[in-house]
Amino acid sequence: VLSKLCNNLGMAASLRARVRAEMIGEIKATARRHLAADGANLSLRAVARDLGMVSSALYRYFAGRDELLTALIVDAYNAMGDAVEAADARVEDRGDLRGRWFAACRAVRTWALAEPAEYALIFGSPVPGYAAPPDTTTAAIRTPSALVGILADGVASGRLRIAEFDLPAPVRADLVRVCEANYPGLPEEVLYGGMAAWIHLFGAVSFELFGQLNNVVEAREQFFEHQMGVMADLIGLPRP
Amino acid sequence: VLSKLCNNLGMAASLRARVRAEMIGEIKATARRHLAADGANLSLRAVARDLGMVSSALYRYFAGRDELLTALIVDAYNAMGDAVEAADARVEDRGDLRGRWFAACRAVRTWALAEPAEYALIFGSPVPGYAAPPDTTTAAIRTPSALVGILADGVASGRLRIAEFDLPAPVRADLVRVCEANYPGLPEEVLYGGMAAWIHLFGAVSFELFGQLNNVVEAREQFFEHQMGVMADLIGLPRP
DNA sequence: TGTACATCAGTGAACGCGCGTTCACTGATGTAC
DNA sequence: TGTACATCAGTGAACGCGCGTTCACTGATGTAC
Numbered sequence: 001v002l003s004k005l006c007n008n009l010g011m012a013a014s015l016r017a018r019v020r021a022e023m024i025g026e027i028k029a030t031a032r033r034h035l036a037a038d039g040a041n042l043s044l045r046a047v048a049r050d051l052g053m054v055s056s057a058l059y060r061y062f063a064g065r066d067e068l069l070t071a072l073i074v075d076a077y078n079a080m081g082d083a084v085e086a087a088d089a090r091v092e093d094r095g096d097l098r099g100r101w102f103a104a105c106r107a108v109r110t111w112a113l114a115e116p117a118e119y120a121l122i123f124g125s126p127v128p129g130y131a132a133p134p135d136t137t138t139a140a141i142r143t144p145s146a147l148v149g150i151l152a153d154g155v156a157s158g159r160l161r162i163a164e165f166d167l168p169a170p171v172r173a174d175l176v177r178v179c180e181a182n183y184p185g186l187p188e189e190v191l192y193g194g195m196a197a198w199i200h201l202f203g204a205v206s207f208e209l210f211g212q213l214n215n216v217v218e219a220r221e222q223f224f225e226h227q228m229g230v231m232a233d234l235i236g237l238p239r240p
Numbered sequence: 241v242l243s244k245l246c247n248n249l250g251m252a253a254s255l256r257a258r259v260r261a262e263m264i265g266e267i268k269a270t271a272r273r274h275l276a277a278d279g280a281n282l283s284l285r286a287v288a289r290d291l292g293m294v295s296s297a298l299y300r301y302f303a304g305r306d307e308l309l310t311a312l313i314v315d316a317y318n319a320m321g322d323a324v325e326a327a328d329a330r331v332e333d334r335g336d337l338r339g340r341w342f343a344a345c346r347a348v349r350t351w352a353l354a355e356p357a358e359y360a361l362i363f364g365s366p367v368p369g370y371a372a373p374p375d376t377t378t379a380a381i382r383t384p385s386a387l388v389g390i391l392a393d394g395v396a397s398g399r400l401r402i403a404e405f406d407l408p409a410p411v412r413a414d415l416v417r418v419c420e421a422n423y424p425g426l427p428e429e430v431l432y433g434g435m436a437a438w439i440h441l442f443g444a445v446s447f448e449l450f451g452q453l454n455n456v457v458e459a460r461e462q463f464f465e466h467q468m469g470v471m472a473d474l475i476g477l478p479r480p
Numbered sequence: 481t482g483t484a485c486a487t488c489a490g491t492g493a494a495c496g497c498g499c500g501t502t503c504a505c506t507g508a509t510g511t512a513c
Numbered sequence: 514t515g516t517a518c519a520t521c522a523g524t525g526a527a528c529g530c531g532c533g534t535t536c537a538c539t540g541a542t543g544t545a546c
Contacts, residue, residue, distance in 0.1 A: 020488095037368075044533065045533075170458070199443040203441075210364075211366065223414070283498080293524090294523070300521075
């Protein structure tokens with residue numbers, strides 16, 4: 001009797017919760033579609049209209065526009081992180097650092113080309129009047145972490161040629177701090193190389209996506225791959 | 241008599257024209273200030289309000305919001321181009337390629353930090369519903385041209401160690417096309433190196449400006465300088 | 481099992497605001513005889 | 514030099530629209546006895 005009650009209660013709650021979660025998903029999906037059309041000028045009313053609801057109904061799910069935006073930002077970071085981690089995991093030979101590295105870089109570009117609005121949301125100019133709450137950072141850090149993780153594996157297995165950079169002391173101090181907090185035992189030079197590559201990766205994808213490559217480079221994919229190769233060499237990823 | 245008439249006419253015209261140009265300048269300056277506060281959501285009415293005019297008065301100077309935005313974009317590209325060209329020109333030893341290169345890179349960063357809104361306008365996510373007219377490209381190309389110009393000087397004087405990149409054929413073809421059109425006689429490898437450095441420069445500045453370096457690197461300037469140094473080595477700029 | 485109650489999704493009207501653009505107009509400033 | 518005319522900057526009202534958020538409300542769905 002008691003277990004049945006609990007069960008019913010649990011099921012009932014989870015049913016409501018499931019419907020609710022589904023609705024939240026639909027709202028976010030619609031909002032994402034609007035993001036793609038209108039950039040970061042996300043309009044609650046337009047989203048509600050698309051869903052056949054009245055705009056005030058959205059307040060049952062999100063406290064306001066900013067909360068919806070935050071959810072979209074976190075989702076975007078996570079989607080990108082998922083894509084990158086999955087791409088890395090898909091490489092069977094875990095010792096093939098360069099293969100894993102390229103898989104991860106490609107995943108970033110592929111995801112960005114598939115979801116340009118979400119990419120712009122997290123890596124484009126800041127949305128006016130919106131300040132990202134600090135809890136977005138755990139999601140934000142996933143992609144760079146995945147990249148550095150590959151390098152850390154290389155350090156552990158001795159397969160990475162640790163590049164030498166004569167870093168200025170303050171920069172070294174910053175990197176040591178980050179290493180200690182997040183990647184204990186990782187040499188600062190490796191983190192530095194990872195950041196350089198991450199910056200370049202971001203630059204290359206943004207250039208392509210934001211149109212700075214128009215009328216200059218048409219062989220986009222091969223250009224990108226080659227750029228990644230140059231950076232991979234620079235930070236000591238072994239050639240096959 | 242005739243010359244006097246012409247003179248009067250000329251003076252009068254130039255007086256009106258001068259007042260007009262001044263007004264256009266004030267409108268753009270005010271718009272720039274709004275850009276800094278509200279991002280790319282530029283409001284004509286707000287600009288007019290700040291100038292103590294009625295919003296419809298702006299239509300004497302710009303055909304609409306998009307035309308004003310275009311003017312701001314062109315101005316931003318030109319301001320950045322001016323800053324970079326001036327920084328390069330200020331280096332007295334024209335044979336000091338690396339010094340000129342660093343001066344140019346620094347100028348980009350300094351300008352971007354001083355005018356983040358203008359930087360975001362030209363290098364951030366595209367403004368929704370706005371398509372940049374093709375004549376913005378002549379202004380847009382100035383900064384990368386200045387950078388490549390330094391490298392071209394290095395090729396001419398034999399001071400640049402031309403880096404070897406085994407480029408895929410389609411990429412090479414793209415670069416050859418651009419070289420022929422804009423930098424006759426320049427080896428494609430040099431253009432490729434210039435683009436890689438330009439991409440990295442853009443990535444580094446954007447990361448810093450858009451907050452991706454927060455809580456990671458605090459020694460921003462030294463980090464930037466070192467990154468530029470790495471890229472300079474990569475593309476064959478001689479060390480002193 | 482059936483009934484009284486609580487929860488909560490969604491409604492519709494309203495508040496108060498801002499926006500880009502148009503249009504007929506007023507005055508001042510320059511132009512031409 | 515003085516007068517009739519053209520140019521043009523700026524006004525103010527209006528059109529038609531969109532926005533985020535609030536609030537009291539209706540019903541349906543689940544909960545507890």
